[in-house]
Structures are given as structure tokens and as C-alpha cells.
Amino acid sequence: MAVSVSQLSKARPGAPFPLSFDASFFITHPMRYTTQFLLSALAAEQFPPPGVPEIAFLGRSNVGKSSLLNTLTGDKAAKVSSTPGRTRAINFFALLDQSQRRRMVFADLPGYGYAKISKSISAGWPAFIEPYLAIRSTLKLCVCLVDSKVPAQESDRQLIDWLRAAGRDFAVVATKIDRLSGNERTRGLLALKKGLELDEVLAISAKTGYGVKELWARIDATCGQPD
Ligand code: GDP
Secondary structure (H helix, E strand, O other), X not given: OOOOOEOOEOOOOOOOOOOOOOOOOEEEOOOOOEEEEEEEEOOXXXXXXXXXXXXXXXXXXXXXXXXXXXXXXXXXXXXXXXXXXXXXXXXXXXXXXXXXXXXXXXXXXXXXXXXXXXXXXXXXXXXXXHHHHHHOOOEEEEEEEEEOOOOOOHHHHHHHHHXXXXXXXXXXXXXXXXXXOHHHHHHHHHHHHHHHOOOOOEEOOOOOOOXXXXXXXXXXHHHOOXX
16 A cells, blocks of 8 residues: 555564463443453454454554543553553453443554654554554544644644545544633644544543543444444
8 A cells, every 4th residue: 555654653662571361451441341451462463353343543652642542441551552562562452341242442553753754654663553554354443643732744644644545434533622722722623624634623632531422422333332
């Protein structure tokens, strides 16, 4: 696929870590689900077997991805994802309903960095990320996080263009919206829409919970409502 974002991730050296299912990570979801850490994958062969709908979370480092995951799933998810050695992995979490049935999987992708663009989406990003986004059969929605206070960045734009070209469903979420006043908010969101050529940007705050319900609605609409 000929689209390109590069140097997407900050080089974060991390010691190798055991890749294993860890059933001890059960986190009570504040709303409906329990979150179960599945595994951290560093290669396509390590992805969990495809099953329920999967939602991927993507964004530049520091965009507020851990905080949002924290708000959506409980703090262990964010903690697992930021554990040294796991920041360059795809961290998979299953969301279980009250009958312990798996409803969906969240895939937390490594944060990409601030460096300039080059030839491949995966240059500077682990090589297994692009195949994940391109061919993962159960991937139903990519939640792309952008900072509401930062103008549209080339790396974000190219990622979104890449997702469009790949035919992936995605939702762009403007994070940390609590930091903007009413007018700034309107202006910032308009600028992001224009810069990223989008009809819709979902404003969100992990701090105040603003927009979280709307994001869940989008995720539920993608995954189908629980019985
Ligand atoms: P990550 O690198 O994308 O996982 O980003 P983090 O979740 O670690 O957040 C980066 C910084 O932004 C931290 O200092 C957070 O406290 C801050 N932050 C994240 N979300 C919000 C938010 O909704 N509102 C505000 N005001 N700050 C936030």
C-alpha cells in the first residue's frame, strides 16, 4: 500500500518482556465492561486469534491515549500499555460483559512521534503495525487521537489518508478539550476538520469525561449493541 507516514514512533528502547496471557488483569469497567488484558504483540504471529470486533487506538505520543484508555477501560489498561517494553507493542484487551462474554477487543497501538514523513507508514513504526491495520479481519474501527490544542500535523493527516486508502472505518477524536474555552474550542475543532479534511471530529476530555459517552456510542454502533 503506497501511503506513507514515517518516523511515526519515538524510539523507545525497552527490554524484552515475556509474551503471555495474564489472566490476573481483570479490571472493572466503570460502566458496563470488565477489561481483561490479553497480550502484547511484537509480531503479526502474536496477534490474538481473530474473534469479536476490534477497536484500535492510534495517536502521536503524548496525545492523551493512555488517559483516554484509562477513562474508557480502567487504569490497568493504560498502565499495561505504558509498561517499559510494551510501548512499542500492540497491547490487546478484551472487554467482557457481565456474563463474562467477550464483547470487543481494544488494541492500543504504539504512539507515533513527531518526526517528519518519509516513504512508508511503518518506517519508524514497528513493521507489524502496517499489516495489522491493513489486513486484520476483525478490526472494525480505528480511533485516531489528535490533540485539540495542536494544529493538524502531517503525520496525523497521512495516517488518516492511509486509513482512507485502506478503506478502514475511523473516528477522529480531539483530546484534552477541557483545556480550550468555548471560542477556542469551536475554532480549534474547525481547524482540525479543515486540516484533516473531515466532516466530524469528536471532542473529548479524559479529565472531565466530556465526549466519552459519544465515543462509546460510536464504538457500540460499530460493534453492535449487547443483547
Ligand atoms: P499518551 O502519551 O498519548 O498516552 O498521553 P497521556 O495519556 O500520557 O497524556 C499526556 C499528557 O496529557 C499527560 O500530562 C496527561 O495528564 C495530559 N492529558 C491527557 N488527557 C488529558 C485531558 O483530557 N485533559 C487534560 N487537561 N490533560 C490531559
